Amino acid sequence: MSRTYSRLKAKGYALSVRPYIGLKGSPSNCLALSLSIEGGEIIHKMGCPKFMDGAKVWLDKTVDLEDALVVCCFPSVGMVSSVVAHFLIDHLELEYVGGVAHPKLPAICLVQDGVPLPPIRAYSGQPICKIEGCDKVLLLMSELIVPDPLVHDIVSSLFVWSKEQKAAMGVLIDAFARKGMKGGLNGQEPVVEYEDTEEVDVLGVAATPKMTELLKDMEIPLLEQGVIKGMTGAMLSEGASRGRNIMSIMVEADPRFPDARAAAVIIEHLNKMLPVVDLDHEPLIEEARQLEEQIRSMMEGAESEPTPSSASMLYG
Helix, strand or coil: CHHHHHHHHHCCCEEEEEEEECHHHCEEEEEEEEEEECCEEEEEEEECCHHHCCCEEEECCCCCCCCEEEEEECCCHHHHHHHHHHHHHHHCCCEEEEEEECCCCCCCCEEECCEEECCEEEEEECCCCCCCCCCEEEEEEECCCCCHHHHHHHHHHHHHHHHHCCCCEEEEEEEEECCCCCCCCCCCCCEEECCCCCCCCEEEEECCHHHHHHHHHCCCCECCEEECCHHHHHHHHHHHHHCCCEEEEEEEECCCCCCHHHHHHHHHHHCCCCCCCCCCCHHHHHHHHHHHHHHHHHHHHHHHCCCCCHHHHHHC
C-alpha cells in the first residue's frame, strides 16, 4: 500500500480517506478511499470496517486487567447473578469503568443516581484474589438478556479483548430453577440433571482441566449432564475451544422472586477465591428471610380476603 501511494503521489495524485456519504446525503459507517488530481476526484474504493458494525469492549484507559479475574453476571433464574453483581460492587468497592457496545443491542440505558449506564457494564477494583496469578477483579454484568443473534459476536469480542488484556481467568455466575419449576427466562435458563437435596444445590462447569481442579478445591460438584444457553453457554463453549481458563458456578434458585438465599450461597463459594477479607454473606441471608416473610404475608392476606358477592360487584 505504501509503495503504491508513493508512486501515485509522484504522479501528482492525492489520496484521502473520509466517511462515505450514501444516497440522499445520508452518512454511513463506511469509508471512502479517494484519489484526486488537478481538482478532479475519482472514488477508488468504498469499504465498511468490521469494527464499526460489531461488538466492541471499551474500558477506561487507566484500568489494567493483566492477571485479572473476570466475573460475568448475565441474567439468570431468580435474578441471582444480578444480586451477586450488586453485592460484589458494594462490598468490593468496585467502580464503573466501561462496558460492551453493539449497534444491534436494544436502545436502552440503566439510570443510577442520575447517571445513564449502558446495558452491559464493567466494574473494576483491586481486591487481592486468593488464587495464584490473580491480583485484581473485573465484573461484567447486565440485566438485559442478550438476543441470540448477537451472542456469538459479543462473546468472540470478549475473548479477543480478554486475551489482549492478559486476563487470568473467568467465572460465570448462573442459576437453574428448582425441580418442578419453570425458569422464567423465556427458555434461556439452563436445563440440568442433578441430585436434589434439602440444601441449596450448587453445580460447576469447567472449560479447562485447571478450572476443573479449581472447582474441586472449592468443593463444587461438576454438572454431569445438561444444556446451558445464552451468554454462559456460548462463553463456556468458546472457552473450551480456545483453551481459556473459564468456569461457571450455577446455583439452584426459586424463579418466582429475587432469590437472595441462592445468591448468598454463590457468595459463600466466591469467598474462597476473591478477597483476603472475607465477604460476609449473612446480610443476603437476612434479606432472603425478610423477602420470604413478606411474600408469605401477602399470600396469606390474599387467601383471607372474602370473595366478592354478586351483589357487591353490582352495587359497589
